[in-house]
Amino acid sequence: DGGITQSPKYLFRKEGQNVTLSCEQNLNHDAMYWYRQDPGQGLRLIYYSQIVNDFQKGDIAEGYSVSREKKESFPLTVTSAQKNPTAFYLCASSIEGRLNTEAFFGQGTRLTVV
């Protein structure tokens, strides 16, 4: 079955550590996205990528980094520079450049700083 897989589902990080969240899709989508969701709030865009080896900052990119070396994969690194990383992180993908296409979401990774 085609879809998006995020791992791990739960992640605990000590202060000062970098952690990487995995996102893999087998939908053959060009565009991929990372969103952050805080309790009771909407989705905020961290980074997005429309094509391999290219990505753009979203609204809250500070303290995060990404790479897009393969079409299927778009990992997100939460660096120690991110002062408040505890949140629910969602990865999504879509067909690039098509108006009527929806975004497909993974199941999310809940990151907690301990």
Next chain:
Amino acid sequence: GDSVTQMEGPVTLSEEAFLTINCTYTATGYPSLFWYVQYPGEGLQLLLKATKADDKGSNKGFEATYRKETTSFHLEKGSVQVSDSAVYFCALNRGTGNQFYFGTGTSLTVIP
């Protein structure tokens, strides 16, 4: 810039009540419009979509009509069930740049 505005929650309804969640948008051109649903601890799932003016999206008893004259895409269901308890997000996509714009979400709780 493009944006989506949803009615504030939370919304609490009794089972079999009528549901309306308001959504209005600001966008140039003719965006596609979507409703997503999120159950606790999970990602977002597409509930329904409409891609042009006057289109009606429908799924699982939910409906929404793309009204360009009022820039709205209100979600409705005639008789809600306890299993409909979730957070609902309205979203738009203009296609160019492929960015999606989401509302802040509306939490719905249905009580027996």
